[in-house]
Amino acid sequence: MKLRKVTAAAAAAVVLSLTATACGGDNDKNDSGSGSGGGDKIKIGIKYDQPGLGLKEPDGSFSGFDVDVATYVAKELGYKPDQIEFVETKSADRENALARGDVKFIAATYSINDERKQKVDFAGPYLLAHQDLLVKADSDISQGTDLNGKKLCSVTGSTSAQNVKDTIAPKANLRQYGGYSECLAGLQSGAVDALTTDDSILAGFAAQDKYEGQFKLAGLKLSNENYGVGVKKGDKETADKINAALEKMVSDGAWQKAVDDNFGPASYKNEPAPKIGAIVK
Structure with missing residues (x-):
């Protein structure tokens, strides 16, 4: 294998290039x-x-x-x-x-x-945390309720709604939205019957001043999160x-x-x- 000679000018260019790369690395x-x-x-x-x-x-x-x-x-x-x-x-x-x-x-x-x-x-x-349901304050959904046919909302990428279908309500109708705020709006309007995810998340929504008294947790511990x-x-x-x-x-x-x-x-x-x-x- 033939090796090419490196001129002084070329060597200097290599050094300058390496120095510039090292300085630019700080941006990472x-x-x-x-x-x-x-x-x-x-x-x-x-x-x-x-x-x-x-x-x-x-x-x-x-x-x-x-x-x-x-x-x-x-x-x-x-x-x-x-x-x-x-x-x-x-x-x-x-x-x-x-x-x-x-x-x-x-x-x-x-x-x-x-x-x-x-x-x-x-x-x-x-x-x-534990998976639960958030429902309207006057809802009759509680522990032991038949959720088959009910419209359950959760977010895309979450396993919560699917867990309800797999464990207690195989005929529940799943509605998946991009965020929990959209699910909450659907619950408020009646487009869905329940929002399901972790009780910690649901409690945070229910505690907001603007929703005071409108929602409640159903009290189900469907999973350990x-x-x-x-x-x-x-x-x-x-x-x-x-x-x-x-x-x-x-x-x-x-x-x-x-x-x-x-x-x-x-x-x-x-x-x-x-x-x-x-x-x-």
Whole structure:
């Protein structure tokens, strides 16, 4: 094999090119965060339409339990609140957002299950919720009600409505919308009979001032939902750091404060903080 001689000018060009590439690499920190702290910004996936959990307020700020958890975790990873960029991550796009590197991690009522673990890794769990139904205050739907033929709403990408069909009402009519706010509007108008998802999410909606007295929880515990923090598949380093942050959040009282601040107004009876890695089936 013949080797070509490298002239001094060519060598200098190579050095300059490498130097420019190294300098330009700093811009990568603006994408999803390095996960080791010290980056310019970290992008975190949350929901924008879940009161009490992940909500974008009219003034552009964010509130909710997931937001508080994400902010605490980001702090432990080395990021200040003004270095956090919250990115709306809908249920149907969570795995893709992590695979594409759109966000560093996701805290968005993201239940840990075997199917999802094939595509992403999880830290946590950090909250144990249960699937329930939200119905109108004067509805006769309650525990033991025959839901066959009833119109049940949930969001695209969620397993909640399908779980109702698989377990108690195979002839229920499923309506899947893009967001929970659309389901709530359908429930309010009578287009659907019930909105089904986790009790924590439903409690957040029912507690809003504008819906005071209009809705109630049916009181069904149809499943155990172990909320985890999703990270890109194979990113064990970030998952381990997040687990350490979650443990600290529980031990220093910040976890319970976040529960009280976000779910207290709805009289939501939460489960105790789960142990890291302990999945309740």
